[in-house]
Amino acid sequence: MNVRDSEQVAQQMVDGGYTVVAQEKQADVILYNTCSVRDMAEQRAIDRISSLRGLKKKNPRLIVGVMGCMAQSRKDELLEQLLDVDLVIGTQKFHETVGHIEHLQRARSSNLPQEKIVAVGEESGSQNTIKDHVLTPKQSSAFVSIMQGCNMHCTYCIVPSTRGEERSRPIAEIVTEVENLADRGIKEVTLLGQIVNLYGRHEFEKVDGQSPFVQLLRAVSSVPGINRVRFTSPHPIGFRKDLIEAIRDVPQLCEHVHLPLQSGSNRILNAMHRGYTAEKYLELVNQLRSNIPQVAISTDIIVGFPGETKEDFAASKAMIAAADFDQAFIFRYSPRRDTPAAEMSDQIDEEIKMTRNQELLAALDEVVARKSIKLVGTEQEILVEGESKNNLRRFQGRTRGNHLVMVEANERWRGELLPVRITETTGFTYYAVPVLAEFD
Ligand code: SAH
Ligand code: SF4
Numbered sequence: 001m002n003v004r005d006s007e008q009v010a011q012q013m014v015d016g017g018y019t020v021v022a023q024e025k026q027a028d029v030i031l032y033n034t035c036s037v038r039d040m041a042e043q044r045a046i047d048r049i050s051s052l053r054g055l056k057k058k059n060p061r062l063i064v065g066v067m068g069c070m071a072q073s074r075k076d077e078l079l080e081q082l083l084d085v086d087l088v089i090g091t092q093k094f095h096e097t098v099g100h101i102e103h104l105q106r107a108r109s110s111n112l113p114q115e116k117i118v119a120v121g122e123e124s125g126s127q128n129t130i131k132d133h134v135l136t137p138k139q140s141s142a143f144v145s146i147m148q149g150c151n152m153h154c155t156y157c158i159v160p161s162t163r164g165e166e167r168s169r170p171i172a173e174i175v176t177e178v179e180n181l182a183d184r185g186i187k188e189v190t191l192l193g194q195i196v197n198l199y200g201r202h203e204f205e206k207v208d209g210q211s212p213f214v215q216l217l218r219a220v221s222s223v224p225g226i227n228r229v230r231f232t233s234p235h236p237i238g239f240r241k242d243l244i245e246a247i248r249d250v251p252q253l254c255e256h257v258h259l260p261l262q263s264g265s266n267r268i269l270n271a272m273h274r275g276y277t278a279e280k281y282l283e284l285v286n287q288l289r290s291n292i293p294q295v296a297i298s299t300d301i302i303v304g305f306p307g308e309t310k311e312d313f314a315a316s317k318a319m320i321a322a323a324d325f326d327q328a329f330i331f332r333y334s335p336r337r338d339t340p341a342a343e344m345s346d347q348i349d350e351e352i353k354m355t356r357n358q359e360l361l362a363a364l365d366e367v368v369a370r371k372s373i374k375l376v377g378t379e380q381e382i383l384v385e386g387e388s389k390n391n392l393r394r395f396q397g398r399t400r401g402n403h404l405v406m407v408e409a410n411e412r413w414r415g416e417l418l419p420v421r422i423t424e425t426t427g428f429t430y431y432a433v434p435v436l437a438e439f440d
Helices: 002-015 039-050 053-058 069-074 077-081 094-109 159-163 171-183 212-221 241-249 266-272 278-291 310-323 350-373
Strands: 029-034 063-068 087-089 117-119 141-145 188-192 228-232 256-258 296-303 327-332 379-387 394-398 404-408 417-425 429-434
Touching: 002 029, 002 063, 002 094, 002 141, 029 039, 029 069, 039 063, 063 069, 063 094, 069 077, 069 087, 069 159, 087 094, 094 117, 141 171, 171 188, 171 212, 188 212, 212 228, 212 241, 241 278, 266 278, 266 310, 278 296, 278 310, 296 310, 296 350, 310 350, 327 350, 379 404, 404 417
Parallel strands: 029 063, 063 087, 087 117, 141 188, 188 228, 256 296, 296 327, 404 429
Antiparallel strands: 379 394, 379 417, 394 404, 417 429
16 A cells, blocks of 8 residues: 555656656655554664665755655654654645645745645545556556545554545546556556455445445456456455455456454454454355365464463464465564554563464465465466566566466566466465467
């Protein structure tokens, strides 16, 4: 979601006559978009911004802005903590960025006293402002933000306070955005929201037993030129039959569901305010697998939530094999400001969190090693993204199930859908050769 918001601001800056440069030292304006979900992300942003001291000394006209969740939660406090920051832009004010920068630049060129701006108010309709895209040549995949905010209030989570109330964009506007992307060569879109399956529940009606989200998925999938549609993240609550059937029946909808579990212990799930039990979660996983046999399921799990006992942790570990996950992201619980869990008395030691994190990763490796072997020898379609991060002689792409695949690089394949046969796996990475002679 932050990547997407940054793209929007970048496009706005370009429209405003600015140019994107490669390095901070060439820039007149530096904007940092920030995440607050875990403390580590905030610390990293603070370190990066603090390291601008030298640049700011050399170029007193340099404007430094902080945007996003950290800006939203810390507001003016950021100006006191980070003296080089000139501009603080909250999560509902991205569209004001250029205006504020122009104002600050005017003030600087007329040598007025150094002014600073903090824009962190609520803005109704701000969810409709994240809609423009800067695309790179041969880019084939894009994110589309369909809603903002979250009303769930999981007790560990800062998102409801940094992103505000849940609110959705109209289906027609999203479809127009996707049509424009398809015209510019995009083949795959990923619809983004905090709980995408609750999309539009306050704004739009069900039609023929289909939720607004399923209506949206079907509309986006029928846009000519769009071969693949993904979404992230759904919540196990409200993941109903109409959605399972859509994934099963709509050819463009990829067979991959990222379904955050958070914990395998019902006691902890309850304390987290998640609204489901481990049994309910497994029931949903089983329904997905029985309706969509090739579906890949990934998840998020938090270790070390306050009060998590050995038994609670064992229940999370047991879920990895029980749900037969294809991928999982494990997070150490990080206390966040103004959240109920941060105030709970029975906080867990960092060392225990680390051990539990390692233990879950080892359990995941085992399941994934067993599952990944089954893909070897199969034919898959990948969407080639471009060079592999580790080896420029290779291209990387994703299967419909979101498995990461490496093939030998060939410029003709960049941005294309390529049928391949999987030849090898290391667990999370696969190696493949193209199948069709026409791609030689
Ligand atoms: N809206 C999404 C999640 C957004 S945050 C959902 O509910 O599925 C992404 C992930 O960060 C969460 O799934 C959770 O596993 C993790 N997370 C959120 N708050 C956290 C915290 N305080 N400490 C550690 N991990 C956290
Ligand atoms: Fe945070 Fe829970 Fe909302 Fe996800 S559903 S954004 S974890 S409060």
